[in-house]
Amino acid sequence: MPLSEDLRELYQKVILDHSRSPRNQGQFSTDSCVHIHSDNPSCGDEIDLYIRFNEDGSISDIKFEGQGCAISQASASMMTEKVKGIPRQEVLQMIQDLQHTVLGNGEVPNSETLGELQLLKGIQKFPQRIKCALLGWRGLERALSSAKLTLQA
Amino acid sequence: MIDLSHLRADFPILHQQVNGQPLVYFDNAASSQKPRAVINSLVHYYEKDNANVHRGLHALSNRATDAFELARDKVARFIGASSPDELIFTRGTTESINLVANIWASEFLKPGDIILYTGMEHHSNLVPWQLAAQKSGASVKHIPVLEDGTLDLENIDALLTDQVKLFTCVHVSNSLGTINPVKELCDKSRALGITTLIDGAQVVGHMPVNVQDIGCDFYVFSGHKMCAPTGIGGLYGRAEVLAKMPPWHGGGEMINLVTLETSTYKAAPARFEAGTPDIAGVIGLGAAIDYLETIGIDRIHEHGAALTRYAMQRLTELPGIRILGPAMADRGSLTAFHLACAHPHDLVEFANTHGLALRGGHHCTQPLMKRFQIPGSSRASFYFYNTTTEIDRMMEILHRAVTFFS
Numbered sequence: 001m002p003l004s005e006d007l008r009e010l011y012q013k014v015i016l017d018h019s020r021s022p023r024n025q026g027q028f029s030t031d032s033c034v035h036i037h038s039d040n041p042s043c044g045d046e047i048d049l050y051i052r053f054n055e056d057g058s059i060s061d062i063k064f065e066g067q068g069c070a071i072s073q074a075s076a077s078m079m080t081e082k083v084k085g086i087p088r089q090e091v092l093q094m095i096q097d098l099q100h101t102v103l104g105n106g107e108v109p110n111s112e113t114l115g116e117l118q119l120l121k122g123i124q125k126f127p128q129r130i131k132c133a134l135l136g137w138r139g140l141e142r143a144l145s146s147a148k149l150t151l152q153a
Numbered sequence: 154m155i156d157l158s159h160l161r162a163d164f165p166i167l168h169q170q171v172n173g174q175p176l177v178y179f180d181n182a183a184s185s186q187k188p189r190a191v192i193n194s195l196v197h198y199y200e201k202d203n204a205n206v207h208r209g210l211h212a213l214s215n216r217a218t219d220a221f222e223l224a225r226d227k228v229a230r231f232i233g234a235s236s237p238d239e240l241i242f243t244r245g246t247t248e249s250i251n252l253v254a255n256i257w258a259s260e261f262l263k264p265g266d267i268i269l270y271t272g273m274e275h276h277s278n279l280v281p282w283q284l285a286a287q288k289s290g291a292s293v294k295h296i297p298v299l300e301d302g303t304l305d306l307e308n309i310d311a312l313l314t315d316q317v318k319l320f321t322c323v324h325v326s327n328s329l330g331t332i333n334p335v336k337e338l339c340d341k342s343r344a345l346g347i348t349t350l351i352d353g354a355q356v357v358g359h360m361p362v363n364v365q366d367i368g369c370d371f372y373v374f375s376g377h378k379m380c381a382p383t384g385i386g387g388l389y390g391r392a393e394v395l396a397k398m399p400p401w402h403g404g405g406e407m408i409n410l411v412t413l414e415t416s417t418y419k420a421a422p423a424r425f426e427a428g429t430p431d432i433a434g435v436i437g438l439g440a441a442i443d444y445l446e447t448i449g450i451d452r453i454h455e456h457g458a459a460l461t462r463y464a465m466q467r468l469t470e471l472p473g474i475r476i477l478g479p480a481m482a483d484r485g486s487l488t489a490f491h492l493a494c495a496h497p498h499d500l501v502e503f504a505n506t507h508g509l510a511l512r513g514g515h516h517c518t519q520p521l522m523k524r525f526q527i528p529g530s531s532r533a534s535f536y537f538y539n540t541t542t543e544i545d546r547m548m549e550i551l552h553r554a555v556t557f558f559s
Binding site for chain 2: 003004006007010011016043044045067068069070071126129132
C-alpha cells in the first residue's frame with residue numbers, strides 16, 4: 001500500500017512543515033494594523049490577518065492566527081513570509097498567479113516569482129481543497145483593497 | 154460477533170476500487186448503500202407499473218397505488234405506529250421536522266412558550282425551531298451535554314417545565330453515537346402536556362423502534378440511511394395530534410372539495426401529501442424494509458454495536474487520539490474521534506487516497522463541536538455489511554496517517 005503520488009504532491013514536505021510550525025503567528029494591536037477575518041463556513045477553517053502597511057502601500061509586517069486544515073494554515077503561513085515589503089501591485093499579481101496555479105488554468109506567466117508557493121499546485125487534483133489554499137489570500141486581497149481606500153483618503 | 158459478511162454480495166457498489174484500493178465505506182451515518190433488491194424494485198416499478206397514484210382508474214395506476222399504500226403499511230408497522238394513517242411520506246428527516254416546525258408550531262406556539270431541545274441536535278433539528286421561535290415569539294432552551302457525550306439530566310425538572318410547549322431530542326446522536334433515554338423523556342413530557350418530537354435519522358433500520366412504546370407525538374426519519382433511495386422519508390404523527398393540524402402544502406390529493414372561493418381538506422396522511430409523491434422512492438423504502446427484515450433488525454443493531462465496540466477499542470492504539478461520545482456498550486453504530494496530529498479534513502483526504510470513506514468536519518452539529526472545543530471530528534460509521542476486517546484496514550491506514558502527519 002504505497003502512498004499515492006497525488007497525496008505526496010498535495011502534502012509536500014514544505015507544506016507540512018508550515019502547517020506544523022506556522023510562521024508569523026500572532027497579532028498586532030488592531031489600531032496599528034488592518035485586521036481581516038476570513039472563514040469557510042462549510043468546513044470551519046478560519047484565518048485572521050493583521051497587516052501593517054508602509055506609506056507607499058506595500059506591506060511592512062503581517063501576522064496571522066487561524067484554525068483549520070493543514071492546507072489552509074500552511075498556505076497562510078507561506079503567504080506571510082512571501083508578501084512582506086512587496087509593492088501592492090505585485091502582491092495583487094501574485095494572488096492572481098497563485099489562483100491560476102491552484103486552479104490549474106494552464107501556463108502561469110511569471111510563475112517563478114511565486115517561488116515556494118508553486119508547491120501548492122498539487123491542489124489542482126483536489127478541487128475540494130482549493131478554497132482552503134486560497135482562504136488567507138482572499139483575505140489579503142480584501143485587505144489590500146480596503147487599505148487602498150484608506151491610503152487614498 | 155455475528156457474521157453478516159455474506160450480505161456484501163447484495164450490494165453492487167461495495168465491490169469496487171477507489172484510488173486503486175478496495176473501497177471501505179464507513180460513511181453510513183451520512184447515507185447507506187443500496188442492496189440490489191431495492192434497486193430492482195425501482196427498475197420494476199418504472200418498467201412495469203409506472204403511473205400516478207390515487208387518481209387513475211386504469212391498471213397501471215391501480216398497481217402503482219397498491220404498491221405505494223402497501224409500502225405505507227410496511228413502514229407504519231416497522232416503526233410501531235398504530236395505523237398507516239399516522240405515517241406521512243416526506244423527502245426525509247429535515248422535511249419532516251420542517252413540516253412540524255411550520256404547521257404544528259403555527260397553530261400551537263404562542264409568545265412566551267419554550268421549545269426545549271438538546272445540545273447534541275443536528276442542525277436540522279435546531280434551525281427549524283429557531284425559525285419557529287422567531288415567528289411565534291416563543292424562545293428556545295437546551296439540555297446541556299456532559300463531557301462523556303450523554304445528556305446532562307441532573308436539572309431536567311428545572312428545564313422541562315409546563316412552560317415548555319415542545320420538547321425535541323435526537324434518538325441517537327450522529328456525532329457521538331449516544332443513545333438518548335427518549336422513552337423516559339417523553340414520559341416526563343407527556344405528564345406535563347408537552348408535545349414531543351424524536352429525531353430517528355440514525356435509528357430506523359439500525360435498531361428496533363416502536364413509537365408507541367417511546368410515547369412520542371412525532372417521530373422523523375430518512376429512507377436513504379436505511380438502504381432506501383434518497384429523497385424519501387417519513388413523519389410519524391400520533392393520530393390525535395395530526396387531527397388538530399392545519400394542512401401544509403395546498404394542491405391536488407390533499408383536498409375533498411374545491412370551489413373558486415374555498416376548499417375542504419382530507420384527513421391525515423393525505424392532508425399533508427399534496428401533489429404527486431415520490432412513488433418510486435416510497436416503493437424503494439418498502440423494499441428496503443422487506444430486505445432489512447430478512448436479516449432481522451435486532452441482529453443489525455447487535456452487529457453495529459459490536460463493530461463500534463471493536464473500532465473504539467482499536468482506535469485507542471493511536472497516539473494523541475480523543476474519542477468522542479460515551480463508553481457505553483450499547484451505542485449507535487458510529488464512532489467519532491479527533492487526532493492531535495491531523496485536522497479531520499486532512500485525515501479524511503489521506504484516508505480517501507487509500508480507498509477509505511470517512512466523514513470529517515462538524516457533522517452539522519456546530520454547537521456540539523464548540524461544546525467539546527474542537528474544530529470538527531473524523532467519523533467512522535458502520536452498517537451491517539461492514540466487517541472487522543475493514544476496521545483492521547482502517548486502523549492500518551490511520552496508523553500510516555499518524556506517521557505521515559506527525
